[in-house]
Amino acid sequence: MKLKMSRDELERFLHEHFPQVGGDFTVIEVVPREIAVRMKVDHRNLRPGNTVSGPSMFALADVTMYLAVLSLIGPEALAVTTSCAIDFMRKPAAGRDLIARGRVLKLGRALAVGDVLVYSNGAEEPVARAGITYSIPPARQITEA
Amino acid sequence: MKLKMSRDELERFLHEHFPQVGGDFTVIEVVPREIAVRMKVDHRNLRPGNTVSGPSMFALADVTMYLAVLSLIGPEALAVTTSCAIDFMRKPAAGRDLIARGRVLKLGRALAVGDVLVYSNGAEEPVARAGITYSIPPARQITEA
Amino acid sequence: MKLKMSRDELERFLHEHFPQVGGDFTVIEVVPREIAVRMKVDHRNLRPGNTVSGPSMFALADVTMYLAVLSLIGPEALAVTTSCAIDFMRKPAAGRDLIARGRVLKLGRALAVGDVLVYSNGAEEPVARAGITYSIPPARQITEA
Amino acid sequence: MKLKMSRDELERFLHEHFPQVGGDFTVIEVVPREIAVRMKVDHRNLRPGNTVSGPSMFALADVTMYLAVLSLIGPEALAVTTSCAIDFMRKPAAGRDLIARGRVLKLGRALAVGDVLVYSNGAEEPVARAGITYSIPPARQITEA
Numbered sequence: 407m408k409l410k411m412s413r414d415e416l417e418r419f420l421h422e423h424f425p426q427v428g429g430d431f432t433v434i435e436v437v438p439r440e441i442a443v444r445m446k447v448d449h450r451n452l453r454p455g456n457t458v459s460g461p462s463m464f465a466l467a468d469v470t471m472y473l474a475v476l477s478l479i480g481p482e483a484l485a486v487t488t489s490c491a492i493d494f495m496r497k498p499a500a501g502r503d504l505i506a507r508g509r510v511l512k513l514g515r516a517l518a519v520g521d522v523l524v525y526s527n528g529a530e531e532p533v534a535r536a537g538i539t540y541s542i543p544p545a546r547q548i549t550e551a
Numbered sequence: 552m553k554l555k556m557s558r559d560e561l562e563r564f565l566h567e568h569f570p571q572v573g574g575d576f577t578v579i580e581v582v583p584r585e586i587a588v589r590m591k592v593d594h595r596n597l598r599p600g601n602t603v604s605g606p607s608m609f610a611l612a613d614v615t616m617y618l619a620v621l622s623l624i625g626p627e628a629l630a631v632t633t634s635c636a637i638d639f640m641r642k643p644a645a646g647r648d649l650i651a652r653g654r655v656l657k658l659g660r661a662l663a664v665g666d667v668l669v670y671s672n673g674a675e676e677p678v679a680r681a682g683i684t685y686s687i688p689p690a691r692q693i694t695e696a
Numbered sequence: 697m698k699l700k701m702s703r704d705e706l707e708r709f710l711h712e713h714f715p716q717v718g719g720d721f722t723v724i725e726v727v728p729r730e731i732a733v734r735m736k737v738d739h740r741n742l743r744p745g746n747t748v749s750g751p752s753m754f755a756l757a758d759v760t761m762y763l764a765v766l767s768l769i770g771p772e773a774l775a776v777t778t779s780c781a782i783d784f785m786r787k788p789a790a791g792r793d794l795i796a797r798g799r800v801l802k803l804g805r806a807l808a809v810g811d812v813l814v815y816s817n818g819a820e821e822p823v824a825r826a827g828i829t830y831s832i833p834p835a836r837q838i839t840e841a
Numbered sequence: 842m843k844l845k846m847s848r849d850e851l852e853r854f855l856h857e858h859f860p861q862v863g864g865d866f867t868v869i870e871v872v873p874r875e876i877a878v879r880m881k882v883d884h885r886n887l888r889p890g891n892t893v894s895g896p897s898m899f900a901l902a903d904v905t906m907y908l909a910v911l912s913l914i915g916p917e918a919l920a921v922t923t924s925c926a927i928d929f930m931r932k933p934a935a936g937r938d939l940i941a942r943g944r945v946l947k948l949g950r951a952l953a954v955g956d957v958l959v960y961s962n963g964a965e966e967p968v969a970r971a972g973i974t975y976s977i978p979p980a981r982q983i984t985e986a
Binding site for chain 4: 713714716739740742743744745750751754755758773774776777778779780781782783784787
């Protein structure tokens with residue numbers, strides 16, 4: 407499996423198609439079936455107990471799998487999340503960005519399945535773990551080798 | 552099981568403890584173990600294909616279960632989501648608020664479990680379904696009758 | 697949406713295609729988009745603490761959604777589960793059968809989504825809750841009205 | 842984190858406390874926070890389309906996480922699964938045993954969280970992926986270092 411989009415192409419795509427949130431995310435690294443993404447954490451993401459909100463971690467996990475799938479199928483804004491099961495395991499540190507590491511476990515004709523670990527930047531233990539399924543629009547469908 | 556917080560108390564609590572997002576949510580109705588919550592949808596929630604973002608639906612499902620749990624245990628900002636499994640089933644309409652209907656299926660000593668259906672306002676079929684578990688801090692623990 | 701298989705047809709189908717387990721399940725009632733299924737609990741399903749095993753509850757939830765989907769699309773042995781998120785909420789009673797109540801929340805071209813509540817027979821509070829997605833083989837695909 | 846139970850102790854525990862199913866599982870390897878478990882596949886596990894049943898894969902994922910947790914907390918038959926989100930990604934081969942690789946991502950006071958990949962023996966791509974949470978009984982609670 408080869409990359410169809412580079413790190414720079416993924417970031418440009420995100421800025422163009424998701425102008426409301428694209429600037430919050432940076433692609434750290436992408437290789438076939440694996441990606442690392444950073445999310446800027448600011449006051450909008452904070453919650454009582456001096457921690458980062460669950461929806462912020464969800465948003466990062468979701469974007470991470472989206473970009474991992476796009477890196478393999480090419481620019482396709484209409485790929486949509488069909489399901490996500492996320493476990494929140496530890497309190498993220500309030501003053502640190504979040505880092506997500508995603509991997510694609512299956513790229514099928516219609517569905518892509520993967521998982522994501524989310525970390526507070528610099529920490530060793532993950533704060534959250536998510537299994538995510540994306541639906542791939544028919545026009546861009548691709549089959550596993 | 553009796554309500555420990557009314558609709559108005561839930562809304563005030565949300566505004567006070569979650570100033571960044573509290574204004575987006577309105578409690579439509581709350582009875583023991585069931586709640587309905589409305590989320591204002593604006594341009595920040597929109598996505599390609601003229602629809603509402605997954606993280607917005609997640610945020611609504613999460614807040615809905617949070618308020619359903621608080622209505623039974625009383626004001627407790629530090630209750631935290633431990634897991635959420637969400638299925639995205641249909642595209643929400645871009646120009647409509649989202650309505651969530653949540654129910655608490657278990658209120659245990661340490662964990663509360665429930666589920667939520669999310670609708671585009673006025674539509675009959677749900678756009679998303681979530682099963683959510685909340686961890687209840689020891690100080691406020693409560694046991695099922 | 698109309699039923700394409702009656703209660704008796706669903707049971708015959710199960711016995712024929714799943715000879716190893718079909719005899720454990722009884723369809724109590726089926727209407728469009730809703731079904732109730734009973735599972736016989738015997739010593740093979742028991743676990744330490746005098747309760748019923750998690751895999752037994754999973755198997756019942758899975759069969760229940762399978763039959764609910766078949767009741768709407770017709771006999772199709774090759775429909776397959778793509779995901780299941782199950783919460784175990786209470787200990788089932790060891791000496792009682794399990795009852796599952798399933799509903800289909802979406803019947804799409806390629807995926808069917810629903811959820812299931814599992815009860816110990818005679819009890820009011822559910823022991824488990826599952827959200828389940830089934831993949832529908834192309835030959836039998838059906839669209840929502 | 843150190844092992845409190847060896848491979849042999851885990852297998853003896855399983856045979857003793859789960860006489861109905863213990864013989865189906867073999868611990869291949871266990872190190873702190875990681876484990877590999879094999880499940881014997883026979884005619885009872887098979888399904889239409891010459892494949893292995895979903896409940897069989899669920900049972901293996903569940904046992905794998907259970908043993909991974911026990912290896913860290915010691916023999917504790919009453920640890921119970923509180924939730925499992927499983928994605929079925931590929932058809933397992935009918936004639937091959939299943940191999941599961943589990944890791945513990947969090948071992949908290951009351952909850953342990955981990956995930957499991959399931960493979961057909963000899964295959965490179967996983968057939969299923971599960972995120973699993975176990976509840977740890979108070980008597981044996983252990984805290985992360």
